Amino acid sequence: MDYYPDFDFFARTELLQGAPPDALRFLQASAGRRRLAAGDILFQQGDRTTSLFVVIAGRLRASQMAQDGQQIIIRYIGPGELAGYAALVGSDGHPGTVTAVDDSHLIGWTSAIIRQIMERYPVVAINAVALLGRRYHEMQIRVRELSTERVERRIGHTLLRLAHQSGRRTARGIEIAFPLSRRDLAEMVGTTLHTVSRTLSAWEERGIVSCGRCRVVLCKPHALVAIADEEE
Amino acid sequence: MDYYPDFDFFARTELLQGAPPDALRFLQASAGRRRLAAGDILFQQGDRTTSLFVVIAGRLRASQMAQDGQQIIIRYIGPGELAGYAALVGSDGHPGTVTAVDDSHLIGWTSAIIRQIMERYPVVAINAVALLGRRYHEMQIRVRELSTERVERRIGHTLLRLAHQSGRRTARGIEIAFPLSRRDLAEMVGTTLHTVSRTLSAWEERGIVSCGRCRVVLCKPHALVAIADEEE
DNA sequence: CTGACTGTTTGCGCTGGCGCAAATTGGAGG
């Protein structure tokens, strides 16, 4: 039994907000739906680009692999966000792999339909421009952090960003609302799982975070901000 | 005496290729022109976004600075390419500083006009999507390199990319066609000018490169490819 | 020609964080 997204849902997505009703009707009629269990792969790096998806519920991870097998995590994708930007930009193959990290529900369209929609409804193309601009800017900041900051600060910044994107208030603090292993965090930060583990242990001792298997809770976000932004 | 870009020129720019004649006429009529000497600043990080520019001739450097003054170079911008994407995405301020590294000639439009053009001529918006997608992908690759590769390989990859974007065939090899100091290269690669200098010296000894003040010539590009892509 | 300045080279010592290895823990499935 699928949940059929209504116009309100479309209005909350980064790609389709502001699109006129007839565009939304067309999109609704031409959409495909896809369900993934945690761990399932939506598409793999290098796969031929066929579709673009918008996340209705759940969470996915976009990652990229080098020839030698080393992996990095590009970003996590949550409800309302887009997966498969290759279909937007007209690229032949997907630049990365997208995997569900929680059970997820997506809605998707073929590249041809998306192309057609952007041509007919400029507001969608303009949304796409804005969205890619944000992604580009996020990556600029990551490059800057990787180039100039030490590991501890990068871990701090990364956790704060994740908490901002998908933090859940709990009694103990702000919890990252999806499974995040030490290795995952390492692949976002550009370090090893060992260093992440050591750093989190040290922080746990100081009561700044509290963590378990694939779980991180920020107990003192302000202390983390201090670490991430401290002058020197 | 300014060179007035004609339709052929527009057809060679990443943003305006494929735009219909009436769009180009309007763009031509509403354009502003700007000349910069090497070293002049087009706009600074944080400046209010007013315009977007297309490079007619010359070369510029987009850089970003952290609070502590540490700088990185985002990219070099050459003829046909775009400077000031903030005006495309509707961002209030410029995310980085753009400086001319050679005498440069630009053509520009206000944010409002660009917005209007994208709404009226979807092909321009779609070009913008493609262009930002490429930039985003470039940054993904840089993040991956910074996360997983050693300095020497990163320097290799960076030089190869620069040569590809703006290499000039000479008797001695492929020369990077604009002034590029050790510090500049370091800020692209994510290291220090010292390490860049040492690496280039070692390469020069092996005849792989040949370099002078703010100049780099790749004498044996294949050897550089071997260094940059060697398995291990 | 001279001085000043900016860019470059090189030596030296130190250390952040990686790599390896081994022990430990916590779940999931049977």
Added chain:
DNA sequence: CCTCCAATTTGCGCCAGCGCAAACAGTCAG
């Protein structure tokens, strides 16, 4: 409850590359 496995923790040694410092070399203004 037991077993197995993946995730995590922690110790230890090492080294790539940074930071500092000093010498050196083009280049340009006057």
